[in-house]
Amino acid sequence: MGAPLLEIENLSTHYVSAHGTRVIRAVEGVSLSLGARETLGIVGESGSGKSTLALSLVRLLPPSARIASGRLLFEGEDLLRKSEPEMRRLRGKRIAMILQDPMASLNPLFTVGDQVAEPIRVHERAKRGAAWRRALELLKAVRIASPRTRLGQYPHEMSGGMRQRIVGAIGISCEPRLLIADEPTTSLDLTIQAQYLNLLRDLQQAHGLALIFITHNLGIVAKMCDQLAVMYAGRVVEAGPVRQIFNAPAHPYTQALLNSIPRLSDSRRRLTAIDGQPPDLGMLAPGCAFAPRCTRVMERCRSLEPPQATLSDGRKVRCWLSVASAVDGADKVETGAA
Amino acid sequence: MSILEAECLSKHFAGRRGLIGGHRGVVRAVDGVSFAIESGQTLGVVGESGCGKTTTAKLVLGLEQPTAGGIRFEGKDLSTLDAAGRRHYRRSVQAVFQDPYASLNPRMRVGAIIAEPLVTNERLPASQVRARVLELLNLVGLPGRSADLFPHEFSGGQRQRIAIARALSLSPKLIVLDEPVSALDVSIRAQILNLLSDLQAQLGLAYLFIAHDLAAVAHMSHAVLVMYLGRIVEYGETRMLVRAPKHPYTKALFSAALPSRPDERREDVVLAGEVPSPLNPPPGCHFHPRCQLVMPHCKEQDPLLTETEGRQVACHLYAAPPRAGLAAPQAAVDFGPDRP
Numbered sequence: 001m002g003a004p005l006l007e008i009e010n011l012s013t014h015y016v017s018a019h020g021t022r023v024i025r026a027v028e029g030v031s032l033s034l035g036a037r038e039t040l041g042i043v044g045e046s047g048s049g050k051s052t053l054a055l056s057l058v059r060l061l062p063p064s065a066r067i068a069s070g071r072l073l074f075e076g077e078d079l080l081r082k083s084e085p086e087m088r089r090l091r092g093k094r095i096a097m098i099l100q101d102p103m104a105s106l107n108p109l110f111t112v113g114d115q116v117a118e119p120i121r122v123h124e125r126a127k128r129g130a131a132w133r134r135a136l137e138l139l140k141a142v143r144i145a146s147p148r149t150r151l152g153q154y155p156h157e158m159s160g161g162m163r164q165r166i167v168g169a170i171g172i173s174c175e176p177r178l179l180i181a182d183e184p185t186t187s188l189d190l191t192i193q194a195q196y197l198n199l200l201r202d203l204q205q206a207h208g209l210a211l212i213f214i215t216h217n218l219g220i221v222a223k224m225c226d227q228l229a230v231m232y233a234g235r236v237v238e239a240g241p242v243r244q245i246f247n248a249p250a251h252p253y254t255q256a257l258l259n260s261i262p263r264l265s266d267s268r269r270r271l272t273a274i275d276g277q278p279p280d281l282g283m284l285a286p287g288c289a290f291a292p293r294c295t296r297v298m299e300r301c302r303s304l305e306p307p308q309a310t311l312s313d314g315r316k317v318r319c320w321l322s323v324a325s326a327v328d329g330a331d332k333v334e335t336g337a338a
Numbered sequence: 339m340s341i342l343e344a345e346c347l348s349k350h351f352a353g354r355r356g357l358i359g360g361h362r363g364v365v366r367a368v369d370g371v372s373f374a375i376e377s378g379q380t381l382g383v384v385g386e387s388g389c390g391k392t393t394t395a396k397l398v399l400g401l402e403q404p405t406a407g408g409i410r411f412e413g414k415d416l417s418t419l420d421a422a423g424r425r426h427y428r429r430s431v432q433a434v435f436q437d438p439y440a441s442l443n444p445r446m447r448v449g450a451i452i453a454e455p456l457v458t459n460e461r462l463p464a465s466q467v468r469a470r471v472l473e474l475l476n477l478v479g480l481p482g483r484s485a486d487l488f489p490h491e492f493s494g495g496q497r498q499r500i501a502i503a504r505a506l507s508l509s510p511k512l513i514v515l516d517e518p519v520s521a522l523d524v525s526i527r528a529q530i531l532n533l534l535s536d537l538q539a540q541l542g543l544a545y546l547f548i549a550h551d552l553a554a555v556a557h558m559s560h561a562v563l564v565m566y567l568g569r570i571v572e573y574g575e576t577r578m579l580v581r582a583p584k585h586p587y588t589k590a591l592f593s594a595a596l597p598s599r600p601d602e603r604r605e606d607v608v609l610a611g612e613v614p615s616p617l618n619p620p621p622g623c624h625f626h627p628r629c630q631l632v633m634p635h636c637k638e639q640d641p642l643l644t645e646t647e648g649r650q651v652a653c654h655l656y657a658a659p660p661r662a663g664l665a666a667p668q669a670a671v672d673f674g675p676d677r678p
Contacts, residue, residue, distance in 0.1 A: 045523040159612055189386035190550060191609045194594035198608055216524050219596025242600045260528035262557035263598040264580055270535075271528035271557070277493045278523060293525075 003076060004033040005177060005210050006057075011070035013049075013056045018064075024281045026052040026065070028234040031308075031316075034227065036177065039204070039211040041221035041242065043257075044231035045278050050214045053231070054182050057212075058095055059087050075177065093123040096171040100183040102163035106155040112139075112166055113151030119173045138169040141206075142199060161192035165199065172203055179204075182214040197224060218261060222246060230254050233279050233289035240315030250317045252294045288320070296321060340374040341511055341544050342398065342431075346407035347371045349393050353617045363617045367393040369568035370407065372643075375512060378538065380545040382559030382576065384552060384591065388616050389565040391548045395514050398546055399433055400424075412511075429459055432505035436517035438497035442489040448475075448500055449485030455507045474503040478533060495526035502533065512544045519554065531558060552595040556580050564588045567616055567624040574649020584651045587625045623654065631655060 013027040027049045034040045044050040055061050057072060059079065072079040074095065079087070091097075099105045106115060116138055117131035126134070132151065139147035142165040155163055164184065171179050181200070185193040201224065204211055213224060221228055221242060229239040230253065238251040249255040259272040276293040279285075288294070291301040301320055309322040348370050353363030368390040375381045383391045396402040398409065400416070409416045411427055419427060432455075435441045442451055452474055453467045462470070472482045478499040489497055498518065505513050515534070519527040531554065537543060547558050555562060562579050564572040564587065572585040583589045586607075593607040609628045614620055620627050626636040636654050646656040 045525055161612055189613070190552070190594045191386060191590060192612060194608050195610075217596065218524075219598065222597045222600045222602070225600075246599045246601075257525060260525060261598065262528075262531065262551075262553040264553045264556055264592070264595055265598065265602070269557075271532055273528035273532050274525040275529070277495060277526065 004073075005036045005038075005075060006032075006034040007071070007073040008032045008053075008057075009071040009073065011053070011056060011072065012068040013052050013061065013065055014068045015052075015062075015065050022282055025234050025284070026281060027056060030070075030229075030231075030236050032229055032236065032239060034178075034210055034212065036210055037204070037208050038227060039213065039225045040227040040229065041213045041215060041225035042229050042231060043215060043218060043221055045216060047233075047278055047281060048231040049234040049281075050231050051182055054097070054180050054212070054214050057180060058091050058097055060091075060097075089123070092119045092170075092176070093174045094176055095178045095180065096174070096176040098164075098167050098171045098179065098181040098184050100186055102160060102167045102187065103155070105167055106163060108155055111152055111154055112158070116151075116166065116169050116173060119170060123174045134173070135169075138173055139166070141172070141203065142166070142169045143195075144169075161188055161196065164188060164196055168196070168199065168203070172207060172209070175207055176209065178210045178212065180212045180214070183216070184213070185220070186217075200224070218258065230257070233284065234281060235289065235318055236316070237290065237318045238315065240311075240313065244313055244315060250311060250315060250322050251290075251319045252296050252321070253290045256293075256295070288318075339377050341377040341412060342375040343372075343410045344374075344394075344398070344407070345372050345410070347394070347397060347404050347409065348406040349390075349397055349402055350405045365616050366568045366619070367616065368397065368404075371563075371565070371568075371570050372407075373563055373570070373573060375544050375546060376560065377511070377544055378542045379560040380538065380547050380558050382547045382549070382555035382562040383565060384548075384550065384555050384562060385565035386550070386591075386613050388567065388613050390568040391565055392516065394565070395433075395516050395546060395548055398512075399431060399514055400428060425459075429455075429508045430511045431514065432508065432510040432512075433514040433516065434498070434501050434505050434518050437521045438489075438494055438501050439521070441501055442497055444489055446488075447485065448487055448489065448492075451489070451500060452485070452504045452507055455504065459508055470507065471503075474506055477506065477537070478503045493526075494522050495529055498522060498530050499533065502530075502537070506537070506541070509541075510543070512546065514546045514548070516548045517550070518547075520549065520551065527554070534558065552580075552592060553598070564591065567613065567619050569624060570643060570650070570652060571625065572649060572651050573643070578648055582647075584646055584649065584656060585625075585653045586629045586631050586655070590628075623652075 009031050011027060011030045015024040015026055042050045056067055113132050113135050116135035120126050120131040120134050135151060136147055139150055144150050144165060185196055225242050228242045228245050229236045232253050238254045249258055256274045260274055274293055279289050287302045287304055288306050291297050298320060306318050306320045306323055308316050308318050310316055347368055349368040351365045351367055353365050385391050397404055449471050452471050456462060456467050471485050475482055475484055480499055519530050549555050556576055559576045562576050563570060566587050572588045583592050590607040590609045611628045622637045622639055623641050626632045633654060641652045641654045641657055643650045643652045644657050
């Protein structure tokens with residue numbers, strides 16, 4: 001395997017309040033990498049920083065946010081060193097994004113054809129006719145029935161599932177290398193969600209895309225992803241291959257999360273609930289952010305933040321329990337952020 | 339014993355008039371649905387948008403009047419109740435809604451929110467109301483001092499606990515739970531589902547549980563009702579239905595449910611197309627345009643609910659005994675004995 005397509009190195013994104021009095025560390029010291037054609041799932045609850053991480057990758061953060069540190073290597077180039085015009089040439093062309101709400105991400109005043117053709121006209125300077133012909137092909141690729149008619153219609157004339165597929169068509173219109181999907185199916189019905197996920201997987205194979213799924217739904221990760229990163233309070237607490245994490249979660253949060261979800265296969269089992277609530281990022285106590293809810297909490301968890309430990313199978317875990325086992329065994333511990 | 343029985347329940351709405359003002363369509367939001375909720379048990383309702391599950395909940399809550407058919411509560415037909423009987427019914431059936439940010443009045447203190455049903459329905463001295471509020475808060479796992487706070491001081495999961503306490507205040511027998519956890523954080527959902535199970539065991543409550551998360555419905559429910567475009571397609575005991583769904587739509591729905599682990603493989607039945615408009619549902623079996631096992635007579639005849647392998651299924655596949663290599667039957671087939 002060559003160099004990864006995307007390497008996130010020690011990325012921190014903070015929101016600063018108007019007078020600089022309050023800093024919210026939405027993303028803190030995140031390192032992840034993703035190879036070409038790979039699928040990475042980023043899982044977390046609301047407020048865990050997963051959407052801020054996604055927006056950091058394309059540098060579409062609101063003005064109150066700033067990227068405090070880190071490097072974002074995409075095809076070997078640091079995205080954080082690029083100028084805004086350079087970023088604009090990249091977005092939609094090399095890195096595309098699908099947002100959660102297809103109602104909000106399509107413009108109600110333009111036809112679907114115009115919106116699917118827009119990135120092609122902007123990035124490839126194609127003429128309107130040529131761009132519309134490509135748009136027709138794209139609508140066929142996302143399996144929209146009678147695509148020629150649909151091109152001339154407006155978003156309100158279509159169902160939610162169809163709109164989401166159109167957003168998908170816009171995403172792949174310039175054959176990006178990386179597609180970031182932020183909660184792409186939350187507004188869809190179950191059978192439509194299954195259709196859409198299968199479509200994304202087919203597109204990935206056909207175009208050799210790398211995919212990042214931002215979601216709170218572990219089922220989507222189980223179905224779609226090769227790699228998984230679990231976020232809690234701005235940190236990646238566990239990252240590694242999906243199967244390994246599902247079969248033997250190392251971080252107590254990942255364990256608790258997997259146990260708390262009802263399953264179709266053993267439906268009458270009592271759920272193991274996680275006590276307490278996700279923390280307020282503006283008022284984080286010292287130590288591990290999960291400590292107040294952790295069933296295996298130790299003395300030092302409350303005072304010292306655990307460093308990232310690498311387990312023998314290559315998995316990265318931020319927990320003192322893993323640090324202890326890493327010291328005993330062959331696993332190694334990387335000391336905190338450089 | 340059934341606490342609530344719905345028989346041939348229907349609710350039709352007049353559709354919007356066309357631009358030219360011609361024909362008015364009728365949306366059969368709920369179309370001849372019969373089910374029973376057992377006392378102390380949970381009936382789960384699943385289906386996609388437009389299948390009629392929310393309208394069914396509204397009919398049960400008495401927020402909509404049925405177009406045809408009726409509901410019997412504790413053996414009494416609701417349409418024949420006098421004012422006192424209706425008051426008793428409304429006290430006995432309560433609801434918890436999806437969004438605890440919208441269902442609690444931000445200008446009322448939590449104590450007043452929980453006490454409101456008591457104040458409007460019972461003449462109790464203030465001290466007894468207060469005592470009951472504290473008791474309810476304790477029941478849903480919130481500290482007593484919560485009574486003096488406002489909803490914005492609570493997280494989503496805690497607000498849903500407040501909504502549950504309010505629903506419990508009149509000691510109801512049935513609670514309609516419309517997507518009670520889908521607005522909550524993943525790590526909080528299990529807390530609320532466990533609380534609901536505990537309350538059911540403790541107070542002998544019956545639930546009508548509506549959700550699109552199949553695993554959550556399967557976890558909570560004793561029986562499951564699967565709806566499609568206003569009609570029941572399959573209805574039976576949960577475990578049996580989850581393990582071996584019969585109706586092609588139920589099969590597809592359960593196959594579309596996301597796996598709980600990466601190595602879990604399901605029979606992959608991906609449906610083509612989308613749910614048709616309820617204003618103009620397909621003739622015959624509403625599901626036939628998306629069904630992979632469609633037969634010619636599915637397009638003409640409505641399938642009736644038939645008892646098959648311990649559950650009810652509305653599908654022509656199970657209505658007629660399979661006759662090898664024969665074309666579709668010409669006339670209506672024998673649908674077998676009606677259920678008792």
